[in-house]
Amino acid sequence: MNRHDPSRVIRAARGSQITAKSWQTEAALRMLMNNLDAEVAEHPQDLVVYGGIGRAARNWQSYDKIVEVLTRLNDDETLLVQSGKPVGVFQTHANAPRVLIANSNLVPHWANWEHFNELDKQGLMMYGQMTAGSWIYIGSQGIVQGTYETFVSIAKAHFNGDAKGKWVLTGGLGGMGGAQPLAATMAGFSMLAVEVDESRIDFRLKSAYLDKKATSLADALQLLEHAKHTGKPVSVGLLGNAADIFSQLLEQNVIPDVVTDQTSAHDPLNGYLPQGWSMEQAAQRRLEDEKAVVTAAKQSMAVQVKAMLGLQQRGAATVDYGNNIRQMAFEVGVENAFDFPGFVPAYIRPLFCQGIGPFRWAVLSGDPEDIYKTDAKVKELIPDNAHLHNWLDMAKERIQFQGLPARICWVGLGERQKLGLAFNEMVRSGELSAPIVIGRDHLDSGSVASPNRETESMLDGSDAVSDWPLLNALLNTASGATWVSLHHGGGVGMGFSQHSGMVIVCDGTEDAAQRIARVLHNDPATGVMRHADAGYELAIECARKHKLDLPMLA
Amino acid sequence: MNRHDPSRVIRAARGSQITAKSWQTEAALRMLMNNLDAEVAEHPQDLVVYGGIGRAARNWQSYDKIVEVLTRLNDDETLLVQSGKPVGVFQTHANAPRVLIANSNLVPHWANWEHFNELDKQGLMMYGQMTAGSWIYIGSQGIVQGTYETFVSIAKAHFNGDAKGKWVLTGGLGGMGGAQPLAATMAGFSMLAVEVDESRIDFRLKSAYLDKKATSLADALQLLEHAKHTGKPVSVGLLGNAADIFSQLLEQNVIPDVVTDQTSAHDPLNGYLPQGWSMEQAAQRRLEDEKAVVTAAKQSMAVQVKAMLGLQQRGAATVDYGNNIRQMAFEVGVENAFDFPGFVPAYIRPLFCQGIGPFRWAVLSGDPEDIYKTDAKVKELIPDNAHLHNWLDMAKERIQFQGLPARICWVGLGERQKLGLAFNEMVRSGELSAPIVIGRDHLDSGSVASPNRETESMLDGSDAVSDWPLLNALLNTASGATWVSLHHGGGVGMGFSQHSGMVIVCDGTEDAAQRIARVLHNDPATGVMRHADAGYELAIECARKHKLDLPMLA
Numbered sequence A, B: 001m002n003r004h005d006p007s008r009v010i011r012a013a014r015g016s017q018i019t020a021k022s023w024q025t026e027a028a029l030r031m032l033m034n035n036l037d038a039e040v041a042e043h044p045q046d047l048v049v050y051g052g053i054g055r056a057a058r059n060w061q062s063y064d065k066i067v068e069v070l071t072r073l074n075d076d077e078t079l080l081v082q083s084g085k086p087v088g089v090f091q092t093h094a095n096a097p098r099v100l101i102a103n104s105n106l107v108p109h110w111a112n113w114e115h116f117n118e119l120d121k122q123g124l125m126m127y128g129q130m131t132a133g134s135w136i137y138i139g140s141q142g143i144v145q146g147t148y149e150t151f152v153s154i155a156k157a158h159f160n161g162d163a164k165g166k167w168v169l170t171g172g173l174g175g176m177g178g179a180q181p182l183a184a185t186m187a188g189f190s191m192l193a194v195e196v197d198e199s200r201i202d203f204r205l206k207s208a209y210l211d212k213k214a215t216s217l218a219d220a221l222q223l224l225e226h227a228k229h230t231g232k233p234v235s236v237g238l239l240g241n242a243a244d245i246f247s248q249l250l251e252q253n254v255i256p257d258v259v260t261d262q263t264s265a266h267d268p269l270n271g272y273l274p275q276g277w278s279m280e281q282a283a284q285r286r287l288e289d290e291k292a293v294v295t296a297a298k299q300s301m302a303v304q305v306k307a308m309l310g311l312q313q314r315g316a317a318t319v320d321y322g323n324n325i326r327q328m329a330f331e332v333g334v335e336n337a338f339d340f341p342g343f344v345p346a347y348i349r350p351l352f353c354q355g356i357g358p359f360r361w362a363v364l365s366g367d368p369e370d371i372y373k374t375d376a377k378v379k380e381l382i383p384d385n386a387h388l389h390n391w392l393d394m395a396k397e398r399i400q401f402q403g404l405p406a407r408i409c410w411v412g413l414g415e416r417q418k419l420g421l422a423f424n425e426m427v428r429s430g431e432l433s434a435p436i437v438i439g440r441d442h443l444d445s446g447s448v449a450s451p452n453r454e455t456e457s458m459l460d461g462s463d464a465v466s467d468w469p470l471l472n473a474l475l476n477t478a479s480g481a482t483w484v485s486l487h488h489g490g491g492v493g494m495g496f497s498q499h500s501g502m503v504i505v506c507d508g509t510e511d512a513a514q515r516i517a518r519v520l521h522n523d524p525a526t527g528v529m530r531h532a533d534a535g536y537e538l539a540i541e542c543a544r545k546h547k548l549d550l551p552m553l554a
């Protein structure tokens, strides 16, 4: 099995010439490649896109074969991908998906990292995270708005909507975590981000997601203090271990206004550096003694979580940002680890009740102008949402594109369908220079069961019921999404989540318009349905407003 | 929540008049009702079809609403069913399934009976078993051929293909287990079946699946002895606890030729009566102290498994028949519980490698003549399979229909599609008096991951990888099956399996023919693909023969 190939430089084709047989398959091809663009992926030569070891394909043989198949696939055929490996091509029909993907799924009794890692090493599996293995990751920008929305909600909940002079402490500047400093300053917060890998800090400086690199904790605190005086928020990266620095701040009684974390705690073997270890040491120990690494990582996480709990007690608004660090600490004895809430029940659930989630699109032309035109279209079609307009303005100004130009916008049921149809029309009319794809994160309203994150503390206690994301995937398949995926273990790691993804191509045809109308309605509608079924009034209202046909609610 | 309603008497409509808007939805309606026909279901008034607490709908409110929705559903709409509850109706298209079902699915970390039972009690879930919640159970006959094929394989493997004078010891005469005595005598074996519920014994006597009821163990052994002398196999039911009787036989050094079990061991709370308990006592204790029941049941299972191991050591061919009894015993300390094999790796896997599995169909007319005509068609189209012809003759002669007349036939890739298209043509031409449905068990070649049963001891160690059944469900949805289901915990219980089902309607139209051609090819083809991917030569050969497009094998 060939997983590391330093000679590989992947970049999606641009423009309106295609090598696949249609835009449906060309879109899959470009988005797969875009996931592995050096501007986009964390470790493209290992096929790692983001989120610990979240991959786009199982190995390079599989990658090459997927490319080959997508290039020859007809528009009434469907490719099956099993944990990043192309396993079969079948006759379907024009309104069926072109690719169906199942990544990292394990029968529950065996659904843990140990068993996964064994299979992974034997070449039998791959970790798909959420959008890595389902080919709709669009770089750190994909997470910027979600993080920004969360920080705005935190400011509303704790600081009367005004983040001025406040600062956030966090850990991790990886694929997703790297969006934190930009999202924080956009929302008016300063930020101190602790990261063990200096190259990650430098990468975020280069893309202007991060403002400064501190030379020491004292230096960092001074930069924050300065920002407080000038009133201009600053984001500061600090090389160090989060478990160490979080504890030092507690000891020194320096209390941040907000505390969170985005190390890859969900994957204790690969995602979290134990205290006192160097990166090289960790790399070596991973080969020698996996159990020891996992134990050491969890123990350091326990230290960090204890510091987070301590800071919370002294007044910091502390929140788990969806990396399962509470569970890991809990497993090694931190009994009150769940005393600070997850971000979804705390800040995001009301959005999910209305089918609002991380809607995103990418322009296959590669031309930034195409994105700016869609930005303008969004403003035109959703004229009275100042918050959204503000977001679009900031995004245009401050977010550098990585790979194919893309945009993310949290919009809900009704709006998604409207935007999708308008974009398709813009492709048809030639206003856009090539087709575009529309997708979303698996972290969305109707597409995930994850009791420590997206479905934490559901009103009716149905946190762990995963019928919902499975139905979401089946319905997106039945509605004609271009590719559909079913994953396990994204965000919070093996055993803790099941979720589904979908992408749909706007190629400007009338057939596509029909599929778009169905998919972009049905997909968020399943989220409203799921939350209405759990008893959320906001979701029940939304279902009524949109005349959803929910038999047991009628 | 209303789960018990003694006033309910459900029976599917017969004939060619329909109350739904088309045969697609009428078929779902009739098959749902047929699952709850008193001739078919174990406890229809509790909505329990078979396999412990395997239900067709969550409660009577849900049942009524499903019936209502199916009656009004259009042929470009799709109903979503979440653990037996109808939760949404969505716009799809003519080639999409009419019903999409997800039953009993739980995020792995919470995927155990304790958590399930809690949710179940709160009315948030339902156990779907395999064909109970997916509306294609056809009574004990559904399992007769599978069991018959297994016994024939056992005779081949251990007794030179001749079962004469040999006998099988087993436990359980429930929905599935009740097929054992008939399958055994069909295969030439005598059988002793131990069952704690006398009504189950009487039920099997009435349907002629079982020949005799013994008054004591001594009486039973005498009946078996007599059969040995006359050379005519006999099946004997004995009221008793399997843990007791199996142990007594070992003590008395009476060694059966074959030993297995089909109590509902997969569900220690509801499916297995502990030693020394009466049925009433168990029912009471289940309400008072679930943990105590589970513990007592597992301890009795340990006793039974130890007896099975002892009998194996003294020469009996001992096999786990897919109820997870080894796992349960293992969990309470029987370390060598897995010393006897499961029936799939031992006898069934070669069939799965060729996409051969429990293909079945039911005639919606209700007319037995329609089945006999299809029987004849099978013989005509598969002329050179004497074993299959023999099975069809015996089935016609010895299997009483329960509910809508149905037939099961283990056939493989190629044959399934051929039969489906022929049946559709027979509907079109009027040779059959109404449409028919074609489906299968979830226990099939490409539709299940179940490491203690269907995917035990896979060649490459991929037993627990559940990407495969998920892909199977997605592909059947994309191919246009009439209904598709995704379940968890069937056969072996919560945490131990994931599997998918499909049913397709032959209404005689050309559109249906196209869907049938796709679905009945693709569905078994995913099984061949899965086994070829695992390295089975027989599957690789089969894939080549049928020109499957498996990119990494080419």
Ligand SMILES: NC(=O)c1ccc[n+]([C@@H]2O[C@H](COP(=O)([O-])OP(=O)(O)OC[C@H]3O[C@@H](n4cnc5c(N)ncnc54)[C@H](O)[C@@H]3O)[C@@H](O)[C@H]2O)c1
Residues within 6 Å of the ligand: A042, A050, A051, A052, A053, A143, A146, A171, A172, A173, A174, A175, A176, A177, A178, A194, A195, A196, A197, A200, A240, A241, A242, A243, A262, A263, A264, A265, A266, A267, A271, A272, A273, A274, A275, A321, A322, A323, A324, A443, A490, A491, A492
């Ligand atoms: N809330 C959300 O919306 C959301 C979305 C996606 C992912 N996530 C989760 O966030 C986490 C981070 O995702 P990612 O894509 O950034 O992962 P990543 O693996 O790309 O980045 C993790 C970073 O943490 C750093 N790190 C590891 N141990 C550390 C330590 N002890 N101290 C300081 N830094 C340390 C690593 O060097 C790396 O840069 C994951 O668990 C992921 O599942 C959350």
Ligand SMILES: NC(=O)c1ccc[n+]([C@@H]2O[C@H](COP(=O)([O-])OP(=O)(O)OC[C@H]3O[C@@H](n4cnc5c(N)ncnc54)[C@H](O)[C@@H]3O)[C@@H](O)[C@H]2O)c1
Residues within 6 Å of the ligand: B042, B050, B051, B052, B053, B143, B146, B171, B172, B173, B174, B175, B176, B177, B178, B194, B195, B196, B197, B200, B240, B241, B242, B243, B262, B263, B264, B265, B266, B267, B271, B272, B273, B274, B275, B321, B322, B323, B324, B443, B490, B491, B492
């Ligand atoms: N191998 C296969 O193909 C296959 C197929 C389907 C089901 N199964 C499994 O077989 C098992 C039985 O299925 P079913 O539908 O017959 O279930 P069921 O619940 O209808 O029947 C189980 C029977 O076992 C009896 N029983 C319980 N405890 C007993 C004891 N201690 N001694 C003797 N009898 C006892 C019950 O009274 C009941 O009649 C299940 O675990 C099911 O998952 C196997």
